[in-house]
Amino acid sequence: MTILGEMLIGARAVKGTSAPIQAINPATNEKLEPVFGGGTQADVDAAVKLAWQAFDSFRETSPEVRASFLEACADEILALGDELVQRAMAETGLPQARIEGERGRTMNQLRLFASVVRSGNYLDVRIDPAMPERQPLPRNDLRLRMIPLGPVAVFGASNFPLAFSVAGGDTASALAAGCPVVVKAHSAHPGTSELVGRAIQSAVAKCQLPEGVFSLLFGSGREVGSELVKHPLIKAVGFTGSRAGGTALMELAANRPEPIPVYAEMSSINPVFLMPEALKARGDAIAKGFVGSLTMGAGQFCTNPGLVIAQSGAELDAFLATAATELSKVATQTMLTPGIFSAYCSGVDQLKGNASVREVAAGQGSDAPNQCQAGLYVTSAEAFIADESLCDEIFGSTSLVIECKSVEEFARVAEHLEGQLTATLQLDEADYAATAALLPVLERKAGRILCNGFPTGVEVCHAMVHGGPFPATSDSRTTSVGSAAINRFLRPVCYQDLPQALLPDALKDGNPLAIRRLVDGQDQR
Amino acid sequence: MTILGEMLIGARAVKGTSAPIQAINPATNEKLEPVFGGGTQADVDAAVKLAWQAFDSFRETSPEVRASFLEACADEILALGDELVQRAMAETGLPQARIEGERGRTMNQLRLFASVVRSGNYLDVRIDPAMPERQPLPRNDLRLRMIPLGPVAVFGASNFPLAFSVAGGDTASALAAGCPVVVKAHSAHPGTSELVGRAIQSAVAKCQLPEGVFSLLFGSGREVGSELVKHPLIKAVGFTGSRAGGTALMELAANRPEPIPVYAEMSSINPVFLMPEALKARGDAIAKGFVGSLTMGAGQFCTNPGLVIAQSGAELDAFLATAATELSKVATQTMLTPGIFSAYCSGVDQLKGNASVREVAAGQGSDAPNQCQAGLYVTSAEAFIADESLCDEIFGSTSLVIECKSVEEFARVAEHLEGQLTATLQLDEADYAATAALLPVLERKAGRILCNGFPTGVEVCHAMVHGGPFPATSDSRTTSVGSAAINRFLRPVCYQDLPQALLPDALKDGNPLAIRRLVDGQDQR
CATH class of the missing domain: 3.40.309.10 (Aldehyde Dehydrogenase; Chain A, domain 2)
Incomplete structure (x- = not known):
């Protein structure tokens, strides 16, 4: 695969026409080819609209389809081979062992979320069956499941060019939830970003998913980043970076006509x-x-x-x-x-x-x-x-x-x-x-x-919390690492007295997905 | 019990010295005795500081203690007898059957949250045991539980003088989570509020809990309400009311030095x-x-x-x-x-x-x-x-x-x-x-x-969602009715390699609370 300096808008590759971006090898201060074109407001709009078009069908894909897609992303990233490792090293100054370790972590993370999707626990299904004879009033049949929020804007972080970037934890957990993702690549590692972005683009195509499930944009935070967060069809934001950057996104999101959640992991002295x-x-x-x-x-x-x-x-x-x-x-x-x-x-x-x-x-x-x-x-x-x-x-x-x-x-x-x-x-x-x-x-x-340990080293597992009260993050109720990260991109919907034919599989009688469900307050499977 | 027009600040009853408030019987436009004194900034500060002092011990009370407290609140409300019903009718114009039904709903709600506290599911316990032999790196012992956010400000709603007011769903779910509550009473039913407030105050005393677990303030939204939301020791807000009121609180909370979550249920045409x-x-x-x-x-x-x-x-x-x-x-x-x-x-x-x-x-x-x-x-x-x-x-x-x-x-x-x-x-x-x-x-x-029903009538149960995208609520990820409402007041904490002696009971080996726990990704009890 060759790095062409192109953005990925759905299935297309597009050379940006806005301010150019070029990576620097920090070990030498030399510029790295090629030059990347930054995106415009029109590119943001095109990517988000594709994401929106993909949303309703992507979110109702079966658990198996979405889990396989996450695994395909991992496979495609590994298939990038040494080109990815060398490019990431050149763009970040990080040593080979670290980059290879981080690649493994990134793939494990995608696979963990595949297992989370298959387990179905994240759907938090609750069923309170009808009680037609109850006095003084009967109870309706009430069934709850979590559904995804909508298209998510993800900002790649500088310090983990793989694990917190284009295919990092925010992207993996949002896709697992059923949210299409539009990534704003970090300008420090655009080549790494393009390579990983093409891997996900390829996984989308191989899994025959709608192209809008994933897009990758380049550009400055102030322009492309702001436009993304302000776009009415973006419904949540994932960010890892500075306190100034995170609080700026929080303010943008709070001031939208429809405020949206921002998950910014920002500042901690540990x-x-x-x-x-x-x-x-x-x-x-x-x-x-x-x-x-x-x-x-x-x-x-x-x-x-x-x-x-x-x-x-x-x-x-x-x-x-x-x-x-x-x-x-x-x-x-x-x-x-x-x-x-x-x-x-x-x-x-x-x-x-x-x-x-x-x-x-x-x-x-x-x-x-x-x-x-x-x-x-x-x-x-x-x-x-x-x-x-x-x-x-x-x-x-x-x-x-x-x-x-x-x-x-x-x-x-x-x-x-x-x-x-x-x-x-x-x-x-x-x-x-x-x-x-x-x-x-x-x-x-x-x-x-x-x-009796030290805080560096963040295990990707079910019990991890990579979060904390402000300003460590913008939302202490969440984590950006580990399987609980999927909860950030979900909201509950209750279905009252819907006929079986119209209920989603997660809520149907007979439990066709074989997932954990809370029935009348008791766990059932 | 007699209505004295007093605020309840911890165990004390205090006549407010700010602008007076008097209820009106809407059926006659006649004023109802007594006159209530509005609170001052100092009253807000006193109530919130007591709540803060109570927080660390209240949040670590056993599930049984907290569940019994919620049940005691229900019992004390019922013990108010006909005085409560008559006063609520006079202050709201609502008929007796409605008020009595709403009282039943309020007590059932407190009892539902008692059962939620006892079940422990809301703690979302996850345990990933250590893997000392794992290659290339060992895994630490990692254990997650939810803990409460801190003192919560609750704004009583006008349209449910019992079920969405002083001892309503916001208060019940926050107390269940382990959060002390400071209520800003709705000025339309201050007498009802004082009666119910005294019932909770009495339950706090009978259960030998720290007095700061509950306080009740009177005053205007612009003064007492704003001071509450801006107070640095308030960590979340529950509100049911108008879109203008809810968005004003959202803005206040977003502009604090430490932003906090606001759960405002505002506007819906259904x-x-x-x-x-x-x-x-x-x-x-x-x-x-x-x-x-x-x-x-x-x-x-x-x-x-x-x-x-x-x-x-x-x-x-x-x-x-x-x-x-x-x-x-x-x-x-x-x-x-x-x-x-x-x-x-x-x-x-x-x-x-x-x-x-x-x-x-x-x-x-x-x-x-x-x-x-x-x-x-x-x-x-x-x-x-x-x-x-x-x-x-x-x-x-x-x-x-x-x-x-x-x-x-x-x-x-x-x-x-x-x-x-x-x-x-x-x-x-x-x-x-x-x-x-x-x-x-x-x-x-x-x-x-x-x-094939109509939207009025909101069952208090596990599968209910009384929430929705903005402007129905400020936070579509949550519900203000039903057992899932407790999730609004919680955040996860991960404990890595803590010795058994220092772990909270929910996370100890042997599962002393006998609650559902996700161990290595699998449900165990």
Whole structure:
């Protein structure tokens, strides 16, 4: 397959006529061929209208058809072979093992959603049979199922060119729900996006689905992105990116004549609490694990541990000494884009310039372009609570250690935090009592609470929550990773006294789909 | 119990010092004693802070404690006896049978949520056990449960002084979820509100729950209501009322530093489609049933059938003739408030003044205060589609019949509609094909689709959806009636590798709560 710099509008490939986009190899700052044409308002309209035309038939495809389609997407992505891996590496500066791992994750994610579609649990079927003899009034026959919201706009993320991009979690869960998807590709990896987009386009054709099920547009967030979110036939939005970008989409969506849900995963500094006994017993090991998590992938993860909370004293000093030694061995890593590199440098400069913050360690340096030099800083709990700017996310391998006077102060620091994707606890059995006091605060602040690990690494499974209170996400009621992500794109419809012939299969007598159903409040299958 | 005109802030009763509020008997326009003092910003803050203080302990009460509390609320409301019935009648103009029926519905609703809490299904527990040997990477132990959002602001509705008010569906579902509730009472029935509020306050005390679990405030929507929605410790809002009121709350909530979900149930005209064969076979019976639904409770229901769609011709003429005869026998009924009566008259006047609309029937008239005179009007599909104002809800016993040239035109009319709570089909077997073509449109437009009945009457059960796309509600993903209403007040939290001692009971090994759990993707109990 060759990358042609074309958008995919249903079954067509179209060269955009708006402002051109060209990828940059961040390791060299060299431009990568070809030039991509940005989309226009007319392209947005064409893609969304095709999605709308596809919606009613796509949403009523059988579970088997939709599951097979998701699996076909996975197969077509794998069939792109090494071209995809090489292009993604060139566009992102990420190493081969990471890209190949991410490709596996992307395919597993599509297959997980295929299994979710087949299970039918997401339909949340409820049946309350008629009670014609009930006094004082009879009860009607009432049956509920979930149906998809409509065409979904998905914004590719920069930091996962496969798993959170064109065929990432938002796209997979929306398609699984029965929503056609229009992707606005991230301009940092347009070639990767086109390749994956063509794989999905091919899966749509092979599965004989209506072409509007999937489209891929290029262009700027301000133009193509805004037009997408404002389009009256778009019914939900998936986004992973910056807080400024996410809140801008939330505002656009809230101000539409018909407001729509926006699922924006935005900003998190992922506090790590070092409980005193754990710190005492194994501070060295924790320091080594922490530096590994902090510097993985140049820290370009939503769940990067940007904050460490610990009690001051000899144990913390030892922890910091080990962390400093470990960090000093870490070579620079290429960041995803010059823009991300520049934002990282600004964030670090701001931290360095803060009088209440001191630098305790730095990774190795480099003169090559867009290199992330890791860093570790310390401040006091008092200073942290007094200065809102210290809560800002610095996207990259930099973390801030908060020195507390006592373990009781941990809860004050936690209460001060905004919403988070994760909160991590390093703890031993002797820390249980102190942890139990802290847990209620962490539950209110974070979508995932983890013990004796580090927050990087987000399993794609049923129990995962990659979400959290604002500003971690725009909607704390949801997750963007794991099978529960499908719930974002569904709404309930109740059918009262419909004849069997007109009921959808999920609700028919005899349970032809063999799915879990709540009948009169009891599970039946 | 005596009505003292007091607000309930936790365990205290407080006479408000802001603008006074006094109920009016709409049947006579006489003022009812006592005078209620409106709340201030300080009262809002006091109530919300108590709610916040109660939150962490209330949300971790056992299912049995919370279920018993909901049942105690029901018992305490019943124990108010005839005083509650008489006061509600005086404040609303509604007849005794209706108020007693609504009281039963309110208690059943509280008891349904008690059963929901005991079943534990709403916790959506998912467990993905650790896989330490998995290659290339081990899997952590991951466990998900839903937790409540936080304190909820509930706005009482005017048209159900019990079932959608102080102890109505929003309050019951929020308390069931584990959210403390602060109610802003509707100023039309403050005495009813105080009585029911005192019943809940008493249940809180008897169940030895923290006082902040429930508070009741009086005051205007613009002052007390806005302050509530803007308060940083309020985490969700439940509202039933006008489109203007609901969208104002949505805007307030979206513009908070931390946006929060608003569940506003607002505006619906509830189309009724008369399929040709059903109209031919039993137009007379349908006309009688329709007039009964239209005029029940002076049409003051969210699901009142405000629109009828039918094919023009002799069958429709016969339907209209029967409906006119039936309607002419209907006596006026007292509306809930002078404001609602005045809005109804304006809406009817606007319809009468529309050149493309003709009046075909009217109910009886009356010179008594605030009397709703029923009315039936006709226009063409063309005129309806050309004039947005014809889609506006007229809250009361008035309906508009849309004459279509063919059954195919039904879909065009349906596509033109905004989001609805309900869509009704009168159909016979010979109408199945035409109905099947219309159903996908109705699914996209409405939360509940019903056959051969009328939309008034909303069963409180598991399969009910009282919701729908904007502007029927602010959030089509939810329902405000039925057990699924609890989902509005929950968010997921994932626990990774937490020791058993620190896990909540819902997630512990051995399933101590004996609830449904999805283990590795399979249901287990």
